[in-house]
Amino acid sequence: MIEVQNLVKKYGQKTAVKGISFKVDSGKIYGFLGPNGAGKSTTMNIMTGCLSSTEGKVLINGHDIFEEPKKAKKCIGYLPEIPPVYTDMTPYEYLSFVGKARGVKKSELVKQLKDIMELTGITGVANRLIGNLSKGYRQRVGIAQAIVGYPEIIILDEPMVGLDPKQIIEIRELIRSLGENHTVFFSSHILSEVNAICDYVMIIADGKLVASDTPENLSRRLKGNSIELTVKGNEKAVVAALNKIKGVEAIEVISSDNGQVVLKIHAENDIRSEIFFALSEIKASILGMTASSFSLEDIFLKLTDKDSLEEDDSDDEDDADEEDEDDDDDGEYTPMFTSDIEENGGNDEEDNDDEEDKKEKKGDEE
Amino acid sequence: MLAVYQKELKSYFGNVFGYLYISILLLFMGIFVTVNQVNSLNSDLTETFGTFGFVLILATPLLTMRIIAEERQKKTDQLLYSLPISVSSIVIAKYLAMLTVFTVPMAVISIYPYILSHFGFIDAPVTYGALLALYLLGASLLAIGMFVSALTENQIVSAILSFLVMLIIYFSDAIASNLPTEPKVSFIAITALVLILGLIVQVMVKNYIVSLSVMAVFEVVLAVLFKKNPALFEGLFAKIVSWLSVSSRWVVFRYGVFDLTSVVYFLSVIFLFVFLSVQAVEKRRWS
Numbered sequence: 015m016i017e018v019q020n021l022v023k024k025y026g027q028k029t030a031v032k033g034i035s036f037k038v039d040s041g042k043i044y045g046f047l048g049p050n051g052a053g054k055s056t057t058m059n060i061m062t063g064c065l066s067s068t069e070g071k072v073l074i075n076g077h078d079i080f081e082e083p084k085k086a087k088k089c090i091g092y093l094p095e096i097p098p099v100y101t102d103m104t105p106y107e108y109l110s111f112v113g114k115a116r117g118v119k120k121s122e123l124v125k126q127l128k129d130i131m132e133l134t135g136i137t138g139v140a141n142r143l144i145g146n147l148s149k150g151y152r153q154r155v156g157i158a159q160a161i162v163g164y165p166e167i168i169i170l171d172e173p174m175v176g177l178d179p180k181q182i183i184e185i186r187e188l189i190r191s192l193g194e195n196h197t198v199f200f201s202s203h204i205l206s207e208v209n210a211i212c213d214y215v216m217i218i219a220d221g222k223l224v225a226s227d228t229p230e231n232l233s234r235r236l237k238g239n240s241i242e243l244t245v246k247g248n249e250k251a252v253v254a255a256l257n258k259i260k261g262v263e264a265i266e267v268i269s270s271d272n273g274q275v276v277l278k279i280h281a282e283n284d285i286r287s288e289i290f291f292a293l294s295e296i297k298a299s300i301l302g303m304t305a306s307s308f309s310l311e312d313i314f315l316k317l318t319d320k321d322s323l324e325e326d327d328s329d330d331e332d333d334a335d336e337e338d339e340d341d342d343d344d345g346e347y348t349p350m351f352t353s354d355i356e357e358n359g360g361n362d363e364e365d366n367d368d369e370e371d372k373k374e375k376k377g378d379e380e
Numbered sequence: 381m382l383a384v385y386q387k388e389l390k391s392y393f394g395n396v397f398g399y400l401y402i403s404i405l406l407l408f409m410g411i412f413v414t415v416n417q418v419n420s421l422n423s424d425l426t427e428t429f430g431t432f433g434f435v436l437i438l439a440t441p442l443l444t445m446r447i448i449a450e451e452r453q454k455k456t457d458q459l460l461y462s463l464p465i466s467v468s469s470i471v472i473a474k475y476l477a478m479l480t481v482f483t484v485p486m487a488v489i490s491i492y493p494y495i496l497s498h499f500g501f502i503d504a505p506v507t508y509g510a511l512l513a514l515y516l517l518g519a520s521l522l523a524i525g526m527f528v529s530a531l532t533e534n535q536i537v538s539a540i541l542s543f544l545v546m547l548i549i550y551f552s553d554a555i556a557s558n559l560p561t562e563p564k565v566s567f568i569a570i571t572a573l574v575l576i577l578g579l580i581v582q583v584m585v586k587n588y589i590v591s592l593s594v595m596a597v598f599e600v601v602l603a604v605l606f607k608k609n610p611a612l613f614e615g616l617f618a619k620i621v622s623w624l625s626v627s628s629r630w631v632v633f634r635y636g637v638f639d640l641t642s643v644v645y646f647l648s649v650i651f652l653f654v655f656l657s658v659q660a661v662e663k664r665r666w667s
Contacts, residue, residue: 087464098459114383
């Protein structure tokens with residue numbers, strides 16, 4: 015179990031991490047999301063003792079990483095952003111060095127290394143120099159290193175970076191299988207990865223934790239709040255009828271021609287059946303109705319959007335902290351945004367497309 | 381700790397540096413012995429050891445330049461930080477690995493007096509005393525080189541810097557004997573030293589208040605002392621410079637004196653620079 019308490023890291027004038035607190039429970043896979051420069055690597059470096067914190071504490075299974083580093087570090091395997099491999103060693107030599115340093119017994123080491131190399135798919139290159147290996151293999155050696163000694167907690171900083179889609183799928187499977195016996199905490203900015211394998215997602219932006227919940231909860235909370243509607247009928251009559259429905263917050267007419275109206279409705283809850291009955295009363299037929307579901311991407315973009323962050327900043331700082339604590343206590347997600355998700359979609363659409371492209375490519379590979 | 385030690389040893393003998401270092405030392409020792417002993421029919425090895433000290437200074441950066449700088453350059457230091465080993469045992473293990481590599485040529489050289497004793501008179505205590513001093517000198521240079529390596533993440537910079545430091549150490553005796561001894565000159569030179577100290581503090585802690593106050597305190601103390609007793613400064617700077625000289629410490633061994641203070645001096649230098657290296661590595665986590 016990892017407990018991070020009010021972590022602050024300042025680099026000179028710049029504050030990279032602004033008071034992050036969270037708990038990581040045993041036996042789950044945690045995804046740590048955030049745009050570049052949000053403080054992911056800094057946080058992970060502090061968690062593993064590679065970096066000191068300006069303020070705050072990190073407890074690994076109850077041991078403070080700075081006060082009892084040996085006990086705390088015994089429980090951790092860490093893959094930093096750049097795989098820390100010695101290029102003049104072979105993977106086998108390298109892994110046995112890490113094993114010895116972690117205090118694995120000689121008798122166990124040979125078998126353990128065989129298993130781990132099998133698991134990470136580097137058995138074939140075990141006796142080649144790491145310096146001659148490709149980026150993908152080096153990454154795997156890096157991951158293998160984090161597993162050696164089977165530490166309880168495995169922390170991986172962007173394990174998928176630099177891998178081809180096929181390798182990404184393999185590593186994804188690997189992380190999933192590791193999650194069965196270990197606590198895995200990994201960072202990524204590829205959302206589909208996180209969505210696919212994590213039990214729990216933490217989103218960090220500009221040095222602050224902005225959300226932490228299961229991926230399903232994160233998107234379910236938002237689902238149904240926005241409805242896209244295509245109706246055959248008179249625009250004014252339709253809008254008037256819709257306005258009568260309880261819970262409607264805003265109605266936006268997107269287009270209206272040839273007696274066909276396209277609308278977007280923001281509501282407090284799922285009001286699809288109310289819409290159906292309200293429109294049937296005025297004899298306006300519904301041609302299409304979709305509840306916009308929010309993928310992790312939308313949530314990510316919304317939460318990490320600069321403008322919304324600044325809004326939050328102008329609010330009371332304490333509020334944000336309290337919300338974080340709430341997350342820890344009951345696992346309930348308190349959205350820091352409720353409506354107008356789609357409004358800033360214009361800029362973000364490109365990013366979305368990119369993500370979708372990636373997904374498609376992966377799909378092809380599969 | 382043992383794991384790091386083994387890893388370092390392996391890496392010295394896994395690439396060219398370990399072999400290069402050993403062969404350079406043995407090659408030059410061989411040449412010197414051939415010229416000084418075999419060809420000139422002289423059995424006094426201590427003179428040869430003296431010349432050999434200079435080769436030691438030239439070769440040391442070969443071992444020390446990569447020892448910590450490379451870890452930083454390749455970001456492998458992050459692995460070491462995340463392992464359940466303390467920074468001090470990592471640094472000590474690295475130092476011991478270098479010392480082991482250095483011991484190989486020294487062990488070979490230690491056979492020379494025995495071989496030569498078959499052909500002439502060898503004063504064994506004096507010769508082995510000088511050899512021990514040579515070993516201590518080499519060990520001190522390794523510690524100093526390791527500290528320089530801990531200051532930078534570029535191996536080339538580390539090599540050039542440690543080379544410079546080694547040269548200054550080697551020639552500090554000659555420099556010291558040529559320095560003017562007037563109190564004023566000493567005062568100015570020490571003031572300059574204090575400025576350099578302040579700069580180093582500034583680089584290490586990146587805090588103007590701390591570095592300026594350190595400088596101010598030293599300057600005030602100096603000024604007061606200078607006002608009260610200028611005679612104190614007579615030749616003081618030259619003394620400081622020659623005190624820094626590692627090389628002058630072992631010259632006495634060549635004359636057959638087993639100087640215990642020098643042994644303590646070398647051991648202190650080793651301890652101090654290993655300690656400073658640990659601090660420099662620790663400091664990186666706090667930047």
